[in-house]
Amino acid sequence: xxxxxxxxxxxxxxxxxxxxxxxxxxxxxxxxxxxxxxxxxxxxxxxxxxxxxxxxxxxxxxxxxxxxxxxxxxxxxxxxxxxxxxxxxxxxxxxxxxxxxxxxxxxxxxxxxxxxxxxxxxxxxxxxxxxxxxxxxxxxxxxxxxxxxxxxxxxxxxxxxxxxxxxxxxxxxxxxxxxxxxxxxxxxxxxxxxxxxxxxxxxxxxxxxxxxxxxxxxxxxxxxxxxxxxxxxxxxxxxxxxxxx
Numbered sequence: 001x002x003x004x005x006x007x008x009x010x011x012x013x014x015x016x017x018x019x020x021x022x023x024x025x026x027x028x029x030x031x032x033x034x035x036x037x038x039x040x041x042x043x044x045x046x047x048x049x050x051x052x053x054x055x056x057x058x059x060x061x062x063x064x065x066x067x068x069x070x071x072x073x074x075x076x077x078x079x080x081x082x083x084x085x086x087x088x089x090x091x092x093x094x095x096x097x098x099x100x101x102x103x104x105x106x107x108x109x110x111x112x113x114x115x116x117x118x119x120x121x122x123x124x125x126x127x128x129x130x131x132x133x134x135x136x137x138x139x140x141x142x143x144x145x146x147x148x149x150x151x152x153x154x155x156x157x158x159x160x161x162x163x164x165x166x167x168x169x170x171x172x173x174x175x176x177x178x179x180x181x182x183x184x185x186x187x188x189x190x191x192x193x194x195x196x197x198x199x200x201x202x203x204x205x206x207x208x209x210x211x212x213x214x215x216x217x218x219x220x221x222x223x224x225x226x227x228x229x230x231x232x233x234x235x236x237x238x239x240x241x242x243x244x245x
Contacts, residue, residue: 006034017096019044025215031058040067069122079129089133094123119162174234182233189240208242
């Protein structure tokens with residue numbers, strides 16, 4: 001019974017950008033499943049410290065490391081810090097992301113490059129830095145994509161394109177790094193927290209499940225990929241209540 005309740009006991013998980021929101025929910029869900037969890041943050045130190053305390057409440061080890069995902073050296077050092085702290089790395093969750101809207105014709109080179117640096121290049125660099133450690137334990141990578149990577153949103157061209165690239169990167173990683181590492185991707189739809197304005201309620205009414213998603217919905221999908229048979233790889237699951245149908 002204990003193994004079923006805590007299937008990740010003895011495993012080490014890294015969740016990027018997990019000081020708050022979806023990343024925090026994923027970190028807590030994997031800790032509840034028994035994993036020791038390291039999170040990365042950039043500017044949200046107070047929130048990261050609070051998340052570490054919450055993770056430790058599940059009787060697991062928790063660790064936060066500051067990491068600028070736009071900086072390859074910072075990424076390398078973050079992975080080294082996790083290995084020094086825990087001695088292993090079993091699951092990498094590339095959650096950190098940048099979201100912004102802009103009219104297509106007004107997107108600057110800086111906006112375009114900044115979006116890809118965080119949403120596409122950073123997961124590649126994190127996975128590359130973690131590759132040897134994950135390979136040694138037949139580990140897993142879970143990338144957090146977006147419904148916007150599956151459907152074009154007219155005012156989010158740089159965001160949608162960066163996430164579509166991440167979806168393809170996930171499949172490429174799955175093929176290149178098999179059979180040692182399984183790689184899957186989650187594409188959240190409209191995810192909200194707390195009180196929402198009328199614009200978000202509009203999306204809820206359009207959604208077959210008649211509600212917007214929550215961070216816990218995404219976390220449940222992450223827990224599935226973290227604990228499912230290793231044979232499942234190269235898959236993309238939309239967590240959108242049917243909004244993309």
